[in-house]
Amino acid sequence: MCVCPLWQALSLWVIFSVHVVSEEGDYKSLQNFSQQCSNGQLDKALLPLQGISLFLTNDSGVMEHKNSTYIVDYSIDEDIPALLDVFSGRLPPLNISCIVDMQNHLNFSWDTSGVPEHAQYSVSYLLCRDGEKVLESPKERLPSPVFSTVLGNQTHQDHIILQLNVSYPGVWYIQTQKWEILTVEKxxxxxxxxxxxxxxxxxxxxxxxxxxxxxxxxxxxxxxxxxxxxxxxxxxxxxxxxxxxxxxxxxxxxxxxxxxxxxxxxxxxxxxxxxxxxGPLILQPDFHIGVMVTIALGLPMSLLAILLLCKFRPIHQD
Missing domain, CATH: 2.60.40.10 (Immunoglobulins)
Structure with a gap:
């Protein structure tokens, strides 16, 4: 019998339970990014959730929706990504980090270890206050898995939501994630x-x-x-x-x-x-070790030389 920690069992239960919810309903709730500030699914569960939508090219070469679901933030356990990969099709969820510093610099970055090198990225984000949208950014294409911007004087927000698009031939992957700003403040x-x-x-x-x-x-x-x-x-x-x-x-x-x-x-x-x-408050004598060695060896030799000179000095008689 498999025995696992309570939190891990709970996380797996949430994964399976949220996945059996209608994919069509999940797709509709994630489809309109502008309305995600009021999407309670993103922070509804006991554990943080990510919204996932996957599109694949069909046999006719047309990109079509395969599935959408809400999943537990997999960063809590390194064993979960393999399980989530079954749900997502080909690409595991990306471990996204979000940081907001005291100068209102917003920084997103994500792990690309499971993503092809030629993948393309684009992002947009929402700032929310009490479930209402305060600001929506335009979608921006990125050359690397890092996004930085300045929020300006937007001081009346409590949550931030990122929509990350990842695409490469045959696959289009959308990940939507929400953070409470005070939990990512640096x-x-x-x-x-x-x-x-x-x-x-x-x-x-x-x-x-x-x-x-x-x-x-x-x-x-x-x-x-x-x-x-x-x-x-x-x-x-x-x-x-x-x-x-x-x-x-x-x-x-x-x-x-x-x-x-x-x-x-x-x-x-x-x-x-x-x-x-x-410190220091008390300065120690700063004798150079070379000087000390010279004095220690040179002084006896000098005294010896003087004694020898005195002993063998010629005696002049009148």
Whole structure:
């Protein structure tokens, strides 16, 4: 008997259950991209869903719809793509990542390991607010599996939906996926406002990170790197490190992300801060080792030479 984890069993159950829904109904719900902000199927299940539509060339050379369905986001388990490949026909769903940074840069990328090298890509996206469309982008062809744009001053959206078209001879594949923006927000690196070494303690203080969704200090998690040691901090804006060696230099970096619980934060860490160097407070004598060796060996030899000169110096008699 096959025994599998509960979450995996649940994911497979969702895959099979959503697939038996009428393909015609799924195709209609996915067909009009402009209306996807109100498509509850994309975030209806306990696990994230992707909308899939597949078109294949028939025996007459005409591209026709083969099937459409909603499937679980397969990135949760590497064993699921093979199963989904049966449903999609020839091409497994692509693992798409979405990132929105604090400067409103939107970035999409996807894995192409199962896609022919000559495949062509095009994308369009929707910005949604409370189930209503705020913005729809025109379809754009891409030379590579990466798409970047600037959202401008669009600040009143809570979800983003991508429609990715993949085509190569005989196959046209459409994948539609929805994200809650706060879960893909990439914060800026923390900003230090005070960094000092006092006595034998290193003291750090930083500003509250700027997020578009919260100002609650308890929602942020930090990774602090001091030389080769890493510490994880949360729910605070300062940190002190005891037992500091005042003759050493300390290299400090930090990054931040929003906590997934209880704040429903992002999956992405910020970039690291630039390296901050602190110390040393006490300078050690800087003797060059070569000079020290020269002195250690040269002084006895010089003394010996003087003694020899004195011993064998000619004695002049009047």
């Amino acid at each position: 914060l800026d690196p923390p900003q230090f406002i005070n960094t000092t070494i006092q006595s034998d303690q290193l003291y750090l203080k930083w500003d509250l990170p700027k997020s578009k969704h919260t100002k609650n200090p308890s929602c942020f998690r930090y990774e602090l790197r001091i030389n080769d040691e890493v510490r994880y901090l949360s729910k605070k804006l300062s940190h002190s490190e005891p037992n500091i060696d005042q003759t050493r230099t300390y290299k400090i970096q930090m990054r931040v992300k929003m906590l997934s619980f209880p704040c429903r934060g992002s999956i992405y860490w910020s970039d690291w801060t630039s390296v901050l160097n602190l």
